[in-house]
Amino acid sequence: MYYDTVEAMNRAALEELQLERLKLTIEKARKSPFYKEHLAGVNTDDLKSVADVTSLPFTTKDDLRSQYPYGMLTRPLDDFVRLHASSGTTGTPTAIFYTQEDLDTWADLMARSMYCCGCRRSDVLQNMSGYGLFTGGLGIHNGSERLGMLTVPAGAGNTKRQIKLIRDFSVTVLHIIPSFALYFAQKVNEAGFDVKDMPWRIALIGAEPHTEETRRKVEEMMHIKAYNSYGLSEMNGPGVAFECIEQKGMHVWEDAYIAEIINPDTGEHVAEGEIGELVMTTLLRDGMPLIRYRTRDLTRFVPGDCACGRTHRRIDRIAGRADDMMILKGVNIYPMQIEQCLMSMPEVGQNYLIELITEGVTDQLKVKVEIKDEFFVEDMRALQGLQKKIAKNLCSEILITPRVELCQHDSIPKSEGKAVRVIDNRKK
Amino acid sequence: MYYDTVEAMNRAALEELQLERLKLTIEKARKSPFYKEHLAGVNTDDLKSVADVTSLPFTTKDDLRSQYPYGMLTRPLDDFVRLHASSGTTGTPTAIFYTQEDLDTWADLMARSMYCCGCRRSDVLQNMSGYGLFTGGLGIHNGSERLGMLTVPAGAGNTKRQIKLIRDFSVTVLHIIPSFALYFAQKVNEAGFDVKDMPWRIALIGAEPHTEETRRKVEEMMHIKAYNSYGLSEMNGPGVAFECIEQKGMHVWEDAYIAEIINPDTGEHVAEGEIGELVMTTLLRDGMPLIRYRTRDLTRFVPGDCACGRTHRRIDRIAGRADDMMILKGVNIYPMQIEQCLMSMPEVGQNYLIELITEGVTDQLKVKVEIKDEFFVEDMRALQGLQKKIAKNLCSEILITPRVELCQHDSIPKSEGKAVRVIDNRKK
Ligand SMILES: [Zn+2]
Ligand SMILES: [Zn+2]
Numbered sequence: 001m002y003y004d005t006v007e008a009m010n011r012a013a014l015e016e017l018q019l020e021r022l023k024l025t026i027e028k029a030r031k032s033p034f035y036k037e038h039l040a041g042v043n044t045d046d047l048k049s050v051a052d053v054t055s056l057p058f059t060t061k062d063d064l065r066s067q068y069p070y071g072m073l074t075r076p077l078d079d080f081v082r083l084h085a086s087s088g089t090t091g092t093p094t095a096i097f098y099t100q101e102d103l104d105t106w107a108d109l110m111a112r113s114m115y116c117c118g119c120r121r122s123d124v125l126q127n128m129s130g131y132g133l134f135t136g137g138l139g140i141h142n143g144s145e146r147l148g149m150l151t152v153p154a155g156a157g158n159t160k161r162q163i164k165l166i167r168d169f170s171v172t173v174l175h176i177i178p179s180f181a182l183y184f185a186q187k188v189n190e191a192g193f194d195v196k197d198m199p200w201r202i203a204l205i206g207a208e209p210h211t212e213e214t215r216r217k218v219e220e221m222m223h224i225k226a227y228n229s230y231g232l233s234e235m236n237g238p239g240v241a242f243e244c245i246e247q248k249g250m251h252v253w254e255d256a257y258i259a260e261i262i263n264p265d266t267g268e269h270v271a272e273g274e275i276g277e278l279v280m281t282t283l284l285r286d287g288m289p290l291i292r293y294r295t296r297d298l299t300r301f302v303p304g305d306c307a308c309g310r311t312h313r314r315i316d317r318i319a320g321r322a323d324d325m326m327i328l329k330g331v332n333i334y335p336m337q338i339e340q341c342l343m344s345m346p347e348v349g350q351n352y353l354i355e356l357i358t359e360g361v362t363d364q365l366k367v368k369v370e371i372k373d374e375f376f377v378e379d380m381r382a383l384q385g386l387q388k389k390i391a392k393n394l395c396s397e398i399l400i401t402p403r404v405e406l407c408q409h410d411s412i413p414k415s416e417g418k419a420v421r422v423i424d425n426r427k428k
Numbered sequence: 429m430y431y432d433t434v435e436a437m438n439r440a441a442l443e444e445l446q447l448e449r450l451k452l453t454i455e456k457a458r459k460s461p462f463y464k465e466h467l468a469g470v471n472t473d474d475l476k477s478v479a480d481v482t483s484l485p486f487t488t489k490d491d492l493r494s495q496y497p498y499g500m501l502t503r504p505l506d507d508f509v510r511l512h513a514s515s516g517t518t519g520t521p522t523a524i525f526y527t528q529e530d531l532d533t534w535a536d537l538m539a540r541s542m543y544c545c546g547c548r549r550s551d552v553l554q555n556m557s558g559y560g561l562f563t564g565g566l567g568i569h570n571g572s573e574r575l576g577m578l579t580v581p582a583g584a585g586n587t588k589r590q591i592k593l594i595r596d597f598s599v600t601v602l603h604i605i606p607s608f609a610l611y612f613a614q615k616v617n618e619a620g621f622d623v624k625d626m627p628w629r630i631a632l633i634g635a636e637p638h639t640e641e642t643r644r645k646v647e648e649m650m651h652i653k654a655y656n657s658y659g660l661s662e663m664n665g666p667g668v669a670f671e672c673i674e675q676k677g678m679h680v681w682e683d684a685y686i687a688e689i690i691n692p693d694t695g696e697h698v699a700e701g702e703i704g705e706l707v708m709t710t711l712l713r714d715g716m717p718l719i720r721y722r723t724r725d726l727t728r729f730v731p732g733d734c735a736c737g738r739t740h741r742r743i744d745r746i747a748g749r750a751d752d753m754m755i756l757k758g759v760n761i762y763p764m765q766i767e768q769c770l771m772s773m774p775e776v777g778q779n780y781l782i783e784l785i786t787e788g789v790t791d792q793l794k795v796k797v798e799i800k801d802e803f804f805v806e807d808m809r810a811l812q813g814l815q816k817k818i819a820k821n822l823c824s825e826i827l828i829t830p831r832v833e834l835c836q837h838d839s840i841p842k843s844e845g846k847a848v849r850v851i852d853n854r855k856k
Contacts, residue, residue, distance in 0.1 A: 068596075069596055069597060077550075077578060078549055078550045078576070078578075080578045081572075081573040081576055081577065081578060081579055082573060082578070082579050082581070083578060083579070083580055083597065084581070085580075085593065085596075093592075093596070095596075095597075097578075100573070100576075103573070121506055122505075122506045124505075130559075130583075131558075131559030131560060131565065131566075131581065131583060132559060132581050132582060132583030133580075133581055133582060133583065137559065138559075138569075138581060141566075144509075145509040145510060145528070145531070148506070148509055148528075149509065150505060150506075150508045150509060150510070150511060150525075151509055151510050151511070152511055152513075152561075153510070153512070153559065153560050153561055153566060154560060154561060155558075155559060155560030155561065164521075165513065168496075168497055168513075168521070168523075169497060169511065169523075
């Protein structure tokens, strides 16, 4: 059974548990060379509630780099049984170390996560992700076995074999990246099968950031329910936050993590429901605890209670990286906010461009948007109406009214590789 | 601690344990559709000693194929948490299923195996093998964690990153296939490092069949101790038999398996020390026991006791596949026997060819052998001496005196891909 009563604990009790574990974590962390110094000024007796976590200093990716490889460890190296490292061969990498206890905690959280979106012991999971140093492979694998699912370690690639395995073993759950899922659905059709006849019912697609639109596309093209999740190797890997069957945000497992959302500029908490940088503190990590770790990932808390009954707060899908943040007229704007808003409108095509300009003494936001041919009509009034609608929708999302320019299909130059979506032409 | 007193048990007690577990295994196996029928005539009360295992019927690869996927399972599918399958997309594949108990047994045996060749909890193991459906990846990984080694799941490929990981984390144990090890040693040199300065001390190279000569080459080129092992997915995967630090054969874990060596033609046991087909019975497999499984792998029991003190019998490195067996004048001959004999002689070059011919009414064995340039001298007496020496060495290995023909370096045509080493020109 991987539904834990802790998932539906009332907030007061949950926060008490968090406070208790936070104090233990601080004491544990101090056994590492880094935190011994970093937390020198901290007295755990001063922590009266979990909200006091804000009195603790942040930990950054640069800290991880400067402590590479062993400066964050609270135990002798002999006590560790696993490491995952960033894969770069240049620059200073980062590495995360796990004791057997950490692997057990991770597998438990991962199993809970999969249970939460409807996976059961009787399911058969095919892990279509690469293994190795990437935490997604072994993370999902160990969680799936922990939950008791029959686990098929298919690995990445080889579409034909994937299809054969799925059919031969009546696979009901796929772990698959969303971009591959869309390609895979096509391949299944090309192989002469109807996706409706495939045995699958659940796709775990959280390994790669994607939009709500992509999720719906995966669900439609594969005839499957697709669930998003959030994880990062610094917090074990996958299994940090997971969607329940309501599909309205991802529950952060708050008995294992303290999640905060801050203004990346000021370090202060944002108002409830506002987008900011996710900051995470481990509460159950044994060998390498991290306190107030700046994930650089942007999200917001989803307000209100979840219909599933779980009390752990939900975060929204990741809205980009903190490094992408623009500040305009004192307001923080994230390109992903604009993208999500645009892509939710049926009139909008595939491409857009965000431009920051200076007019006189004030900075302005300009958004060029490609419009689908069927909406790019000769009727000026209709076009103006569309222009206003887009500007209004954007304003309600980013709190600034941009200048919107409508463009024809394919008129915005496409860049090779990662699309350039933001151009800053402001005068400094 | 992964040295188990069972490893040094006296033979009588060990065989009693085997008998007891064999009976339990038969009862368990009968819960599967296949064995219910296959073992219908068997009464476990008739098994008076483990030697009576010979009264049981064999299980073959064809049985596995005909029962694909679920016919061998002793439990409901829900009780299984892992499967490994042969990777082909054509033909009938085979699949092996594991319960959590099976995975635990496997990890224990794997950890014991690694301990046996000198790996310790304080070691750092880099797994340079692919993961996925191939049992070598997850098998070694889980065993390494079970032993308590810090495990780096590097996966296959990416030489540069492998070197960086090895140096950054002071890796002491490599899991690497021997052919890649030779290439890798070169790459380490090219990257400007001396293999003597690398932190490694142990290479587990059993994932791929190889000769003793190759092992010595790996040891020399990498400045490492290399250990051979034996495993096959039908018997879990790696960890079935493993070399101890004596490097004189691989101990078969006889508390977990009954090993027999038979004449593949007659099914009878061969004489002690003779080469034949390895037949394995699982004694600790829960969900998918296999009884007298014909591995098609050729080996022999290494006679005598091992200096390490372990009482479990040792098998020699795999001498090819049963399907390669030739019968000449009523004697079984395996090409690998000839290869190993030739390659152990310093005068012999890279290539050779075995030819079966009919002269009059008798069949003959002809072996063409390339001789290294420095031994291919103008002195006829020396050449004749060499010819006789080779024939004599071969005869002592295969019990038949072949005609030996000495050839110059590069005079035997090389074939693309897998070398053709045997030509049968006999008249039927
Ligand atoms: Zn929910
Ligand atoms: Zn030994």
